[in-house]
Amino acid sequence: xxxxxxxxxxxxxxxxxxxxxxxxxxxxxxxxxxxxxxxxxxxxxxxxxxxxxxxxxxxxxxxxxxxxxxxxxxxxxxxxxxxxxxxxxxxxxxxxxxxxxxxxxxxxxxxxxxxxxxxxxxxxxxxxxxxxxxxxxxxxxxxxxxxxxxxxxxxxxxxxxxxxxxxxxxxxxxxxxxxxxxxxxxxxxxxxxxxxxxxxxxxxxxxxxxxxxxxxxxxxxxxxxxxxxxxxxxxxxxxxxxxxxxxxxxxxxxxxxxxxxxxxxxxxxxxxxxxxxxxxxxxxxxxxx
Numbered sequence: 001x002x003x004x005x006x007x008x009x010x011x012x013x014x015x016x017x018x019x020x021x022x023x024x025x026x027x028x029x030x031x032x033x034x035x036x037x038x039x040x041x042x043x044x045x046x047x048x049x050x051x052x053x054x055x056x057x058x059x060x061x062x063x064x065x066x067x068x069x070x071x072x073x074x075x076x077x078x079x080x081x082x083x084x085x086x087x088x089x090x091x092x093x094x095x096x097x098x099x100x101x102x103x104x105x106x107x108x109x110x111x112x113x114x115x116x117x118x119x120x121x122x123x124x125x126x127x128x129x130x131x132x133x134x135x136x137x138x139x140x141x142x143x144x145x146x147x148x149x150x151x152x153x154x155x156x157x158x159x160x161x162x163x164x165x166x167x168x169x170x171x172x173x174x175x176x177x178x179x180x181x182x183x184x185x186x187x188x189x190x191x192x193x194x195x196x197x198x199x200x201x202x203x204x205x206x207x208x209x210x211x212x213x214x215x216x217x218x219x220x221x222x223x224x225x226x227x228x229x230x231x232x233x234x235x236x237x238x239x240x241x242x243x244x245x246x247x248x249x250x251x252x253x254x255x256x257x258x259x260x261x262x263x264x265x266x267x268x269x270x271x272x273x274x275x276x277x278x279x280x281x282x283x284x285x286x287x288x289x
Contacts, residue, residue, distance in 0.1 A: 002020070010248060011045050012271070014046075016047060033065060033067045046064050060073075060077060068215040070100070070162060073223065074120065079268045102161055104123070105121040135189045142236065156232035156235055156236060158231050163192060182212070195225055208245075209245050210247075221249040230254035
């Protein structure tokens with residue numbers, strides 16, 4: 001099985017051409033767990049399959065390191081776009097991609113036949129409880145108290161095709177994300193679990209964010225999380241509608257436009273190509289049987 005290792009702002013993925021590499025549907029969770037293992041596999045924050053689509057130019061499926069399938073991945077979709085463009089599978093600088101979180105439109109910034117950055121139309125943020133999803137009365141969740149480990153936090157919840165819970169903190173670099181993140185992720189108020197963003201507001205145009213991703217743990221970046229954090233910061237009157245989000249792996253530029261759509265611009269990088277031994281694949285598939 002051939003693969004390409006890529007990353008967007010430090011959020012790294014193993015990209016596989018799903019048309020050329022035949023993988024049994026039931027094997028995908030097990031393969032993702034083994035491939036993403038940083039000691040015994042390739043290592044990554046997820047695997048991404050490049051597939052044909054009947055409703056868009058391509059279809060993207062993304063699986064987390066715990067084997068669960070994600071609805072959408074902002075950094076992953078930029079890597080996806082670079083993969084197909086740089087291999088001349090799609091030559092136009094505008095691309096549509098089908099995801100479980102809806103069809104996304106991307107504009108590619110390429111030079112010398114290689115994609116450098118990608119601007120993604122992430123669509124409209126969903127703010128009602130039922131859209132996130134979250135238990136309780138079906139209304140917006142803005143600066144609402146939530147008790148976690150006996151402590152009250154103010155949270156703002158946003159869906160960008162997948163669920164996000166944003167809380168504002170001081171000195172985010174020192175925050176115990178690994179300790180608190182899992183408690184938010186698995187809180188009973190979130191029936192599908194949730195991604196968690198810890199945000200420090202720097203000024204009207206900049207925020208700093210760390211993220212605990214559902215099914216992955218803390219990662220260096222999260223594109224949908226950066227979008228959710230920007231939207232949450234705007235809803236709480238903390239920043240302007242165009243904001244740079246500083247992540248541990250790099251920066252993303254987020255715009256919440258007047259038509260209610262959110263746009264994300266950021267880099268995509270290719271690291272290396274490789275092959276997985278067929279014997280390993282069979283063993284991993286057997287482990288998941």
